Amino acid sequence: MDVLVIGPNGKTGKLLIPILLANGHRVGAMIRDESQGEDMRALGAEPLAGDLEASQAELAAVVRGHDAVIFAAGSGSKTGPEKTVDVDQNGAITLIDACRAADCRRFIMLSSMATGAPERAPEKLHPYLAAKDVADKHLSASGLDYTIARPGLLTDEPATGRIRTADNLGNIVDAGKISRADTAHILAACLDHPNTIGTSFEALAGDTEIEAAMAGL
Numbered sequence: 479m480d481v482l483v484i485g486p487n488g489k490t491g492k493l494l495i496p497i498l499l500a501n502g503h504r505v506g507a508m509i510r511d512e513s514q515g516e517d518m519r520a521l522g523a524e525p526l527a528g529d530l531e532a533s534q535a536e537l538a539a540v541v542r543g544h545d546a547v548i549f550a551a552g553s554g555s556k557t558g559p560e561k562t563v564d565v566d567q568n569g570a571i572t573l574i575d576a577c578r579a580a581d582c583r584r585f586i587m588l589s590s591m592a593t594g595a596p597e598r599a600p601e602k603l604h605p606y607l608a609a610k611d612v613a614d615k616h617l618s619a620s621g622l623d624y625t626i627a628r629p630g631l632l633t634d635e636p637a638t639g640r641i642r643t644a645d646n647l648g649n650i651v652d653a654g655k656i657s658r659a660d661t662a663h664i665l666a667a668c669l670d671h672p673n674t675i676g677t678s679f680e681a682l683a684g685d686t687e688i689e690a691a692m693a694g695l
């Protein structure tokens with residue numbers, strides 16, 4: 479497949495590219511800073527200029543020709559609630575609409591545990607979770623072939639290849655963590671598991687091999 483990664487220069491995005499390539503996909507990397515192009519080429523991805531704050535038509539031009547989009551972007555914890563709404567919520571919505579316009583049917587969203595259930599998260603995360611919830615609801619109503627992956631707190635630990643998944647894995651602070659490396663494997667595995675189309679699930683480090691966990695969704 480031709481897969482477009484959004485946020486390819488992020489911590490999770492950079493781990494995702496080699497997995498997609500190893501799985502036989504061609505990878506487009508949407509970057510807003512041209513200086514990242516060389517790094518993307520070195521990873522084996524084709525850099526494509528694009529910004530989630532651009533118009534739907536501009537994003538559709540980037541998306542066109544791809545079979546699937548994996549959204550691994552985010553405004554990050556260093557920006558305020560306004561950027562969270564601009565990027566995590568409205569940028570995602572514009573991209574989802576751009577995918578429909580460009581007839582790119584498969585959309586995999588990196589969301590977060592406790593999205594849609596802020597009572598399971600500390601108050602400081604509520605604006606972020608509210609923005610992600612609006613975007614996730616827009617995606618699930620879009621008619622696209624979507625999957626929404628909701629990992630818990632992300633770490634930079636190496637991949638274990640083992641996870642646990644459920645609709646609700648509990649309180650985000652107490653439930654445990656998951657590495658960005660395992661999260662990247664989950665996002666890539668969604669492409670190979672059509673049973674994940676139309677599903678949302680939470681994920682944490684666990685005992686089940688990722689392939690088996692995904693097949694069981």
Ligand SMILES: NC(=O)c1ccc[n+]([C@@H]2O[C@H](COP(=O)([O-])OP(=O)(O)OC[C@H]3O[C@@H](n4cnc5c(N)ncnc54)[C@H](OP(=O)(O)O)[C@@H]3O)[C@@H](O)[C@H]2O)c1
Pocket residue numbers: 484485486487488489490491509510511528529530531550551552553554565566569588589590591628629630631632633658
């Ligand atoms: N941190 C956690 O514990 C946690 C838990 C669950 C879910 N998540 C979700 O996982 C996501 C990925 O996490 P991460 O740590 O891998 O992210 P990250 O390292 O902060 O990377 C974010 C990426 O998003 C890109 N981006 C930001 N604004 C953009 C825009 N306007 N247009 C296009 N790209 C834009 C960044 O591009 P630049 O390189 O140009 O800045 C960067 O590549 C988070 O954003 C969050 O939604 C996080």
